[in-house]
Amino acid sequence: MTDHMPDDLSAAGRDLRAYTDELRPKHPVVRNVADEWVLLRHADVAAAALDHERFSSAVSRYLQVPNGLDGDEHARYREVIERYLTHDALVPFVPVFKRVAAQLVVDLPRGVVLDAVSDIGAVFAVRAQCEWLGWPAELEPRLLTWMQENHAATRSGDRAWTSDVAEQFDEIIRSVIQPRRAAQVDAPDDVTTRLCRETVDGRLLTETELVSILRNWTGGDLGSIALCVGVIVAQVAEQPGLAARLRTASDAEVDAIIDEMLRIDDPFVSNRRVTTCPVRIGGVEIPSGARVKLNWTSANRDETVFDNNRFDPQRNAAANLVYGIGKHVCPGRLLATWELRIALQALLASVNTIEPAPDQSPEREVAPVGGYHRVPVVLT
Ligand code: HEM
Numbered sequence: 001m002t003d004h005m006p007d008d009l010s011a012a013g014r015d016l017r018a019y020t021d022e023l024r025p026k027h028p029v030v031r032n033v034a035d036e037w038v039l040l041r042h043a044d045v046a047a048a049a050l051d052h053e054r055f056s057s058a059v060s061r062y063l064q065v066p067n068g069l070d071g072d073e074h075a076r077y078r079e080v081i082e083r084y085l086t087h088d089a090l091v092p093f094v095p096v097f098k099r100v101a102a103q104l105v106v107d108l109p110r111g112v113v114l115d116a117v118s119d120i121g122a123v124f125a126v127r128a129q130c131e132w133l134g135w136p137a138e139l140e141p142r143l144l145t146w147m148q149e150n151h152a153a154t155r156s157g158d159r160a161w162t163s164d165v166a167e168q169f170d171e172i173i174r175s176v177i178q179p180r181r182a183a184q185v186d187a188p189d190d191v192t193t194r195l196c197r198e199t200v201d202g203r204l205l206t207e208t209e210l211v212s213i214l215r216n217w218t219g220g221d222l223g224s225i226a227l228c229v230g231v232i233v234a235q236v237a238e239q240p241g242l243a244a245r246l247r248t249a250s251d252a253e254v255d256a257i258i259d260e261m262l263r264i265d266d267p268f269v270s271n272r273r274v275t276t277c278p279v280r281i282g283g284v285e286i287p288s289g290a291r292v293k294l295n296w297t298s299a300n301r302d303e304t305v306f307d308n309n310r311f312d313p314q315r316n317a318a319a320n321l322v323y324g325i326g327k328h329v330c331p332g333r334l335l336a337t338w339e340l341r342i343a344l345q346a347l348l349a350s351v352n353t354i355e356p357a358p359d360q361s362p363e364r365e366v367a368p369v370g371g372y373h374r375v376p377v378v379l380t
Pocket of ligand 1: 049065066067068078081216217218221224225228268271272296321322323324325327328329330331332333335336
């Protein structure tokens with residue numbers, strides 16, 4: 001151990017935001033108990049994300065389309081994926097997401113304690129995704145149960161459990177794509193069917209590639225949207241002035257405020273890279289073939305970049321890393337931004353107040369998950 005490393009490098013059981021705030025000023029790079037080099041400062045995280053030559057995304061032995069690919073191969077698949085996430089491709093779903101959000105908030109009970117993560121965020125995320133992809137509403141309970149189990153498995157750090165849960169999700173995806181691939185003519189005209197007909201290098205996407213793409217669109221992102229809703233509702237409940245500001249703000253202003261709330265408390269914690277040669281970063285020599293973590297949550301709270309983390313949507317937008325940077329920057333940003341804004345606006349439009357539940361504090365998540373585990377609120 002060298003002097004730039006703290007004694008205890010295990011983040012297990014801790015609130016990652018608080019832990020990395022504590023580490024970052026003195027330790028820009030820490031080597032964790034899993035032998036990964038974790039980058040904590042904004043400049044280093046951004047530099048590594050933009051350096052596609054020396055920091056490869058080929059970190060897993062499993063196929064990960066497109067996030068585990070590099071170079072031209074990544075670009076070919078990324079092009080296919082981006083077609084589904086452009087402004088024009090997503091506009092038709094805006095009224096659909098608004099309907100889903102309005103129905104959900106009308107059904108929420110008033111005057112009792114609700115959990116913003118599981119009762120609002122998770123349910124909205126699953127319904128919006130099913131509508132977008134054309135998946136049957138009957139999958140909702142199965143997907144919600146899966147999200148809870150996936151979350152518990154990730155939290156536990158138990159690899160066998162995590163991979164078992166991942167396999168269950170692949171089963172759900174196969175149950176949706178197999179009939180569409182088999183039916184040449186009368187498959188439903190939806191995003192999933194269109195994706196099944198996409199080609200790369202002049203051939204149809206294989207089942208394994210399709211499962212990987214859809215796992216990326218749904219598996220990870222259902223959880224992220226739910227956690228983002230938790231973070232947003234927690235901040236609105238704690239700062240009544242914010243609700244008033246959001247109610248009169250334009251859509252663009254609401255988007256900027258949400259981005260800033262997520263910057264301060266980014267629940268999408270990190271992504272991995274592997275070095276292709278020895279690299280010096282953050283004052284530390286990292287060998288070739290080392291596993292590196294870009295910690296977005298910490299980079300987004302770097303006090304040297306964000307004026308001591310003062311809440312300022314305009315000033316802080318340019319350096320905000322919630323959706324990443326570089327060739328792997330989140331292609332789902334517009335979809336996530338619209339879903340989150342629509343959910344928040346529907347909630348604010350249908351209630352007078354969103355208040356913290358009396359005598360119950362929000363529970364922070366613990367490593368490796370970010371944001372909140374539970375945000376108890378009362379709607380009136
Ligand atoms: C809830 C909010 C979301 C957050 C905070 C988020 C954040 C991120 C970040 C930080 C990356 C960069 C990964 C890297 O550099 O290795 C990323 C990549 C990605 N995101 Fe998102 N994301 C969100 C929602 C979504 C949604 C809704 C979708 C699609 C439906 C999506 C699809 C993807 C894909 C496919 C990649 C990999 C891109 C590539 O490797 O080229 N994300 N996301």
